[in-house]
Amino acid sequence: MGGMGKKRHYTIIFQTFVFLQFFNFINCRMVGPKDFNVFTRFFSNWTFILILSIVALVQFLAQTPLLSWLLVTIPLTSKEFWSCVVLGSTSLLGSILIKLTPERWLEKLPAKMQMDENKAVGGTSMITKAIEASQQTAKDRKSKAKDLPVDNHDDDYHQAQEDEEHHSGSQ
């Protein structure tokens, strides 16, 4: 190993980091509070499988001269490489462990992130005025729609069509 020690260490860091994200990627397929099996219907989405394979392939090619010049990595021994994969896969374990925690703990987490628009913009500005104006227009339109006489036929629509036909016919 000798002089390549630092490069070897940094290659291990890179491989471990990407494999952590790789297995977290699989974790993210299921977002329910109690979805323990992240492999449910794993083969239902071929894009997902393809992209997982691309990532795994690039990580493998980082061990060969084909990509190691680009990613500044060096070939690891297979033992070192697979230990990176195993360390990365603990991400799956972590996801299971966190799903085992009681659901009432969830109440302590932020349910929503809402901000006061006026405060964020810094007082009443052009944008807030524009929003108010558009809200007023929407209200006016709604009240106008209420006042419309209720009829059971689409007379206006058909009449307009007929007019148009008549008009174009006469020309």
Place this chain on the structure above:
Amino acid sequence: MNDVNAIGQADVGFAMGTGKTMARDAASMIMATDEFFSLARAIMWGRNIYTNVRRFVQFQFTCNISTLVTVFMGYCFLMESPLNAIQLLWINLLMDTLAALALATTPPFTNIMSEGPVQSSNATLVPVIWRQVYAISLWNIIVMAIVIFAGKGMYGIEYDRHNGVLSSVEDDQCVIAFNSEDEVLQQECCN
């Protein structure tokens, strides 16, 4: 005709393709096929979009937080980034483009209709997502800290942090230094 107001006030109003013009004008969506089941299908795909956004946001947040903290940690304790620029670019490509493609194309699962509607007050960032984001980021950071600080012992690697070479530029400089007959330069490079 009487439901025009209701359709107008709904977040997403549906009208049948053969319905009255006023109803169709007020609706956000008009069902081309005149089956009522199309409504259920539209709701299914609508909920699936929310779920897919949650999936992607969860991955994106986790990946970003762990990358940020890992690189920051590296700069604080190693005086350099543990991941170089090209590696970070690859990680960024992985977590933006590829992850978005992969997670946004997930088809709806069978239980999606029994899970209830999406509340508009917490559309995507529900507490479950935050729990996962915090926990997995923390886990990633811990694993990375172990690999960065205890990695040398774990893998039996030995090097002096200030002497080792990482980038090819430093490599070349060292080669030049060795080739030169200046002893002072050689010592500076290799002490």
